[in-house]
Amino acid sequence: MKEGFATALEKSLVSCHSCHLVCQGIAVHGKGEMICPRCGSVLHQRKPRSLSRTWALVIAAFIFYIPANVLPITTVISLGHAQSDTIMSGVIYFILTGMWPIALVIFIASIFVPLVKLLILTFLLVSVQRKWQWRPKDRTRLYRITEAIGRWSMTDIYVVTILVALVKLGGLATIEAEPGAIFFAAVVVSTMFAAMSFDPRLIWDSMETNHE
Amino acid sequence: MKTTETIACHECDLLYELPALPEGSVARCSRCGAVLQRHKRDSLDRTLAWTIAGLILFVVANAFPFLALKSGGLVRETTLITGILELYQQDMRSVAVLVFLTVILFPVVQLAGMLYLLLPLKVNRLPWWKPAYVFRFIRTLQPWAMMEVFMIGILVSMVKLAKMAKVIPGIAIYSFAVLIIALAAAAASLDPHLVWDRLELDK
Numbered sequence: 501m502k503e504g505f506a507t508a509l510e511k512s513l514v515s516c517h518s519c520h521l522v523c524q525g526i527a528v529h530g531k532g533e534m535i536c537p538r539c540g541s542v543l544h545q546r547k548p549r550s551l552s553r554t555w556a557l558v559i560a561a562f563i564f565y566i567p568a569n570v571l572p573i574t575t576v577i578s579l580g581h582a583q584s585d586t587i588m589s590g591v592i593y594f595i596l597t598g599m600w601p602i603a604l605v606i607f608i609a610s611i612f613v614p615l616v617k618l619l620i621l622t623f624l625l626v627s628v629q630r631k632w633q634w635r636p637k638d639r640t641r642l643y644r645i646t647e648a649i650g651r652w653s654m655t656d657i658y659v660v661t662i663l664v665a666l667v668k669l670g671g672l673a674t675i676e677a678e679p680g681a682i683f684f685a686a687v688v689v690s691t692m693f694a695a696m697s698f699d700p701r702l703i704w705d706s707m708e709t710n711h712e
Numbered sequence: 713m714k715t716t717e718t719i720a721c722h723e724c725d726l727l728y729e730l731p732a733l734p735e736g737s738v739a740r741c742s743r744c745g746a747v748l749q750r751h752k753r754d755s756l757d758r759t760l761a762w763t764i765a766g767l768i769l770f771v772v773a774n775a776f777p778f779l780a781l782k783s784g785g786l787v788r789e790t791t792l793i794t795g796i797l798e799l800y801q802q803d804m805r806s807v808a809v810l811v812f813l814t815v816i817l818f819p820v821v822q823l824a825g826m827l828y829l830l831l832p833l834k835v836n837r838l839p840w841w842k843p844a845y846v847f848r849f850i851r852t853l854q855p856w857a858m859m860e861v862f863m864i865g866i867l868v869s870m871v872k873l874a875k876m877a878k879v880i881p882g883i884a885i886y887s888f889a890v891l892i893i894a895l896a897a898a899a900a901s902l903d904p905h906l907v908w909d910r911l912e913l914d915k
């Protein structure tokens with residue numbers, strides 16, 4: 501493999517976001533946008549307004565994270581007695597009944613992963629804006645991890661869906677979904693969009709400007 | 713055929729002149745470590761086979777009950793869609809829609825889209841309606857199809873319900889299990905770069 505010493509940006513080439521074709525951007529669309537000749541998506545040197553979009557989504561997710569953890573996600577009504585559960589009280593219930601592997605799965609998927617993801621994204625955003633030179637390779641790896649783990653947080657939403665259906669049918673007790681579930685879903689969706697809108701190439705851009 | 717191809721690392725933007733890779737090998741970016749390209753064995757054939765298997769399993773998984781609850785002589789069965797409808801009726805519309813999209817609509821659109829693209833390519837033809845658009849669309853949906861996460865949800869629910877009543881796994885749960893294997897295998901054997909090349913060559 502012959503290694504290049506320049507980036508596409510320096511050579512005024514554009515790498516397509518969706519099909520990765522390296523283009524010179526010949527075809528010009530209506531509003532002066534360049535279109536990828538292979539897949540037809542709009543070409544950008546970097547993801548458009550990556551930092552402000554990611555910041556907005558990260559801040560939104562931090563806000564949703566609070567009601568998602570404070571409000572109950574389910575209420576079990578059994579023989580006239582209602583009991584509401586938050587995500588954390590569900591985890592504690594499993595620990596108390598000795599089912600710690602399940603407690604661990606829920607804790608990691610619903611509490612730990614979303615928070616870690618938000619902290620990593622915040623760290624990456626600050627590091628890019630401050631043009632830090634610290635370990636760009638590791639920061640790119642952090643980004644890759646963030647992108648991969650986000651979807652697993654949906655587990656709790658699916659558990660609620662299944663419980664609601666089964667227990668309602670069972671007749672003895674009913675389980676109702678509560679607003680916490682909506683906020684929790686909002687956390688998962690907004691962190692996924694946040695990870696998608698962040699452009700890891702920005703980490704490397706600031707490395708180059710400082711070398712010269 | 714071109715001997716080398718210019719590509720840019722999609723994570724750090726470094727340019728490479730990449731030669732055609734031997735089968736089963738991977739090219740990584742020397743600066744950031746991202747995968748530049750992976751040449752997979754029989755990519756199109758394998759992906760097509762797993763996609764067809766996936767579609768069949770998808771039908772089975774949705775048509776049959778996946779869990780049954782037994783308590784006091786009563787047996788209740790549920791399919792995937794009943795949970796979604798129940799959420800919808802409880803005024804949790806946004807969550808119901810999200811679950812519907814991520815475990816029913818997006819996975820099936822993805823499977824159908826892959827079939828639509830790969831079947832004509834297999835017989836050396838180009839799909840008739842906007843193949844590039846279809847491929848781009850299903851690549852965008854990729855992270856939003858969450859069947860495998862749903863499987864974890866099923867397992868957690870089974871444990872949770874085990875205290876309240878007897879939980880009987882249905883046929884659909886086994887097809888779910890095999891379905892996520894088929895989906896993972898289809899995703900692992902797909903070489904998007906090769907598909908783009910084929911779609912372009914036939915233009």
